[in-house]
Amino acid sequence: MWNLKSRPKVGLGWGLRAMPELPEVETVASDLRAHLTGRRIVGVTVNWQRSIARPSHEEFIQQVIGCQVRSVSRRGKYIVIELDRGYLLVHLKMSGRLQLVPAMQPLDTHLRVVFDLDDGHQLRFQDTRKFGRLYLVDDPHQVTAGLGPEPLADNFTLDDFRELLVRRTGRLKPLLLNQSFLAGLGNIYADESLFAAGLHPLRKADSLTLAEQALLYRAIRTVLSGAVAGRGTTLSDGGYTDAAGQAGTFQHRIAVYGRTGKPCHRCQTPIERIVLGGRSAHYCPVCQVV
DNA sequence: AAAGCACCCTGTACGC
DNA sequence: TGCGTACAGGGTGCTT
Numbered sequence: 563m564w565n566l567k568s569r570p571k572v573g574l575g576w577g578l579r580a581m582p583e584l585p586e587v588e589t590v591a592s593d594l595r596a597h598l599t600g601r602r603i604v605g606v607t608v609n610w611q612r613s614i615a616r617p618s619h620e621e622f623i624q625q626v627i628g629c630q631v632r633s634v635s636r637r638g639k640y641i642v643i644e645l646d647r648g649y650l651l652v653h654l655k656m657s658g659r660l661q662l663v664p665a666m667q668p669l670d671t672h673l674r675v676v677f678d679l680d681d682g683h684q685l686r687f688q689d690t691r692k693f694g695r696l697y698l699v700d701d702p703h704q705v706t707a708g709l710g711p712e713p714l715a716d717n718f719t720l721d722d723f724r725e726l727l728v729r730r731t732g733r734l735k736p737l738l739l740n741q742s743f744l745a746g747l748g749n750i751y752a753d754e755s756l757f758a759a760g761l762h763p764l765r766k767a768d769s770l771t772l773a774e775q776a777l778l779y780r781a782i783r784t785v786l787s788g789a790v791a792g793r794g795t796t797l798s799d800g801g802y803t804d805a806a807g808q809a810g811t812f813q814h815r816i817a818v819y820g821r822t823g824k825p826c827h828r829c830q831t832p833i834e835r836i837v838l839g840g841r842s843a844h845y846c847p848v849c850q851v852v
Numbered sequence: 853a854a855a856g857c858a859c860c861c862t863g864t865a866c867g868c
Numbered sequence: 869t870g871c872g873t874a875c876a877g878g879g880t881g882c883t884t
Contacts, residue, residue: 656877691861
């Protein structure tokens with residue numbers, strides 16, 4: 563176990579990393595949309611071949627050069643760049659960043675893929691941990707087919723959510739992380755949504771009352787839309803930044819994630835941490851009922 | 853369907 | 869000071 567007293571108490575530290583989830587990906591996508599739309603890709607450099615998921619890195623380079631960007635959007639945690647020939651999808655995973663910078667700007671560390679654009683800028687994919695992946699496909703569905711609904715979509719209703727929940731018997735926390743159940747939640751916003759709903763991470767999905775189903779539905783939508791408005795969460799490690807390298811603001815509103823041992827904002831009880839399916843879950847043992 | 857695990861990777865922080 | 873090791877994270881794939 564961790565020796566809590568010996569750990570530095572810096573920000574939300576504790577070795578946890580902020581990683582891109584729906585709000586961060588949405589922020590990056592909307593930033594890129596403003597500056598990338600209409601640009602043509604005139605060159606590509608691949609420094610780490612495994613960053614290219616498909617096709618082969620040779621085919622990727624050959625096919626993407628000369629393409630023009632038509633639009634930029636998001637599906638789950640994927641950034642979807644529509645080209646005049648196919649789609650470029652990017653999953654940032656844990657440490658990936660997409661930044662749009664002048665080509666003259668000094669190269670950053672951990673640069674894996676660089677796109678030269680026709681306006682003298684570069685789209686740079688940095689990825690310390692090398693888990694991020696780029697896909698070049700004819701149809702984005704080839705990559706995103708298995709994803710569940712978009713939690714913030716207008717047509718995603720409480721009734722839709724109820725139907726999904728009652729068909730599941732597992733625990734809430736792993737379920738919220740399952741991208742085929744709902745697309746876009748990661749560890750931070752899953753923990754924050756459960757706290758906001760007053761539901762314990764070990765709670766069984768099919769055990770929720772009608773009122774609790776509504777609480778969770780509203781919590782997920784409120785937490786996510788608040789984080790989108792705040793341009794995402796940047797923890798003290800500076801892991802996530804937007805396409806211009808700027809930090810988000812939602813870290814100031816984090817209630818439980820990474821706050822193990824610190825007082826609950828509502829009842830002052832120390833926040834607890836458990837491990838579920840190899841992932842940490844943070845919660846208030848008083849405010850969140852099993 | 854659910855739960856557990858290893859894997860991919862590296863920076864950080866720890867113990868010695 | 870320096871070295872070895874545990875650990876965090878998302879998603880996939882495998883096994884139970």
